[in-house]
Amino acid sequence: MSNEQNMPTGANENKSKIREYAASEVVITWEASRCQHAKECVNGLPRVFKFGERPWIDPAAASVDEIVEVIDRCPSFALGYRTEDGLNRVAPAD
Numbered sequence: 781m782s783n784e785q786n787m788p789t790g791a792n793e794n795k796s797k798i799r800e801y802a803a804s805e806v807v808i809t810w811e812a813s814r815c816q817h818a819k820e821c822v823n824g825l826p827r828v829f830k831f832g833e834r835p836w837i838d839p840a841a842a843s844v845d846e847i848v849e850v851i852d853r854c855p856s857f858a859l860g861y862r863t864e865d866g867l868n869r870v871a872p873a874d
């Protein structure tokens with residue numbers, strides 16, 4: 781998890797696009813242009829947020845509670861979620 785060179789960067793992503801990574805109970809969303817590379821995600825739940833891999837998010841690799849808890853730490857709102865139980869995290873309007 782120390783290979784910072786493999787972190788996704790805005791330059792490698794469609795800046796205006798929100799990508800979705802779906803599992804049975806949760807959809808994780810990621811907006812590359814918002815990412816500040818604070819690494820709360822990869823440090824908090826490295827089996828889900830796998831910088832350097834494609835796809836770099838595996839929404840089935842942890843419980844929904846774990847995913848929600850770590851995504852709530854994302855300072856930039858690059859990460860969001862929709863859960864089967866109705867929890868929803870989206871970026872505030874610009």
Ligand code: SF4
Nearest residue numbers: 815816818819821854
């Ligand atoms: S926690 Fe959010 S801002 Fe930080 S690296 Fe992950 S997606 Fe980017």
